[in-house]
Amino acid sequence: xxxxxxxxxxxxxxxxxxxxxxxxxxxxxxxxxxxxxxxxxxxxxxxxxxxxxxxxxxxxxxxxxxxxxxxxxxxxxxxxxxxxxxxxxxxxxxxxxxx
Amino acid sequence: xxxxxxxxxxxxxxxxxxxxxxxxxxxxxxxxxxxxxxxxxxxxxxxxxxxxxxxxxxxxxxxxxxxxxxxxxxxxxxxxxxxxxxxxxxxxxxxxxxxxxxxxxxxxxxxxxxxxxxxxxxxxxxxxxxxxxxxxxxxxxxxxxxxxxxxxxxxxxxxxxxxxxxxxxxxxxxxxxxxxxxxxxxxxxxxxxxxxxxxxxxxxxxxxxxxxxxxxxxxxxxxxxxxxxxxxxxxxx
Numbered sequence: 001x002x003x004x005x006x007x008x009x010x011x012x013x014x015x016x017x018x019x020x021x022x023x024x025x026x027x028x029x030x031x032x033x034x035x036x037x038x039x040x041x042x043x044x045x046x047x048x049x050x051x052x053x054x055x056x057x058x059x060x061x062x063x064x065x066x067x068x069x070x071x072x073x074x075x076x077x078x079x080x081x082x083x084x085x086x087x088x089x090x091x092x093x094x095x096x097x098x099x
Numbered sequence: 100x101x102x103x104x105x106x107x108x109x110x111x112x113x114x115x116x117x118x119x120x121x122x123x124x125x126x127x128x129x130x131x132x133x134x135x136x137x138x139x140x141x142x143x144x145x146x147x148x149x150x151x152x153x154x155x156x157x158x159x160x161x162x163x164x165x166x167x168x169x170x171x172x173x174x175x176x177x178x179x180x181x182x183x184x185x186x187x188x189x190x191x192x193x194x195x196x197x198x199x200x201x202x203x204x205x206x207x208x209x210x211x212x213x214x215x216x217x218x219x220x221x222x223x224x225x226x227x228x229x230x231x232x233x234x235x236x237x238x239x240x241x242x243x244x245x246x247x248x249x250x251x252x253x254x255x256x257x258x259x260x261x262x263x264x265x266x267x268x269x270x271x272x273x274x275x276x277x278x279x280x281x282x283x284x285x286x287x288x289x290x291x292x293x294x295x296x297x298x299x300x301x302x303x304x305x306x307x308x309x310x311x312x313x314x315x316x317x318x319x320x321x322x323x324x325x326x327x328x329x330x331x332x333x334x335x336x
Contacts, residue, residue: 009109011203020120023189028125032132036116050146058267059275061151065158066282070289072163076170077296083174
């Protein structure tokens, strides 16, 4: 399987996640879509690592895991705090900063 | 055969990801994310990244998805099913994603399409004129630096070592030690941030321990004490 095919799959996964971040209303699903984007980036790292024979890509993939774990922990805390305050987790409910 | 399986798992991961974006209920979306993570783990394993594949199953498919499912249950099924799934004006995403795709195709043109490289055997990582571990599977220290087989960075590219815990661990604690240590700082910041964000604020003038016992719950259960405080008429912070 050529490297370009794997990169195309990684990009499509990233694109699906990015589309979800933009179009979904539920903040939880938006967080899941961010996870999808990180998964696409990870796939690109691992594929490039395999193609070049350099294990630095694996190290970067592990770093992305750390970032994903921290992001989901803080993100879910924000979701819970928002639900306590508003009884809703709609993205469009957050409008205070609108000019 | 292996190439076909690689394509199959890639397509499965992609379709699970699309299902995550499209499905209405957050639990279904979380199942899509779980399936996507497991398929990605299979892809990683077939690409020789064994440690990354194991971490993908444990961290992504295990911890993160479980955490998301907990929160979905905590906030009444994600309050789904009654509202529209997509935002109004979400169609603006289409031109933006098309722009992304154009940029990606331009970047892809610069990628050398060599296919999966045949992994270098034995002495590929050896610098000139230095002792080097040449036999990576004989359980002996070949070059006298105290590191045996896959734990020696000389063997990182050997087919029996590529992507294993020994090889990736040697890289992680060798040239990548500083980013590795900083990732622990990031985790600490994440823990503190999550605790601060979900903490309930005690009443002004009352100590936090008194407020915790007055709320009927222990301070170790911030969610429960928040519910109690909300039902007790206290304004939620």
